[in-house]
Amino acid sequence: MIIPVRCFSCGKVVSQVYEEFKVRCEEYQKVVKSGEKPTETPKEILDDLGVDRYCCRRMIISHVDLLQESAPYE
Numbered sequence: 001m002i003i004p005v006r007c008f009s010c011g012k013v014v015s016q017v018y019e020e021f022k023v024r025c026e027e028y029q030k031v032v033k034s035g036e037k038p039t040e041t042p043k044e045i046l047d048d049l050g051v052d053r054y055c056c057r058r059m060i061i062s063h064v065d066l067l068q069e070s071a072p073y074e
Helices: 014-032 042-049 054-061 065-073
Strands: none
Touching: 014 042, 014 054, 042 054
């Protein structure tokens, strides 16, 4: 539903970088679909945002936002 505030494994705050990662990954996907060479990959985006641990990367990469699908059932 909503990205957890902290990583389940190490406790580092990951929610503050999720929105920036999401925006930059959408730009990356648009560039890839257009057939151009992307300027940065998702790995480079996470490195730039300071997400170094693989457990924190897992939290961000594997998150699926289902809030819009469950909102009609409030």
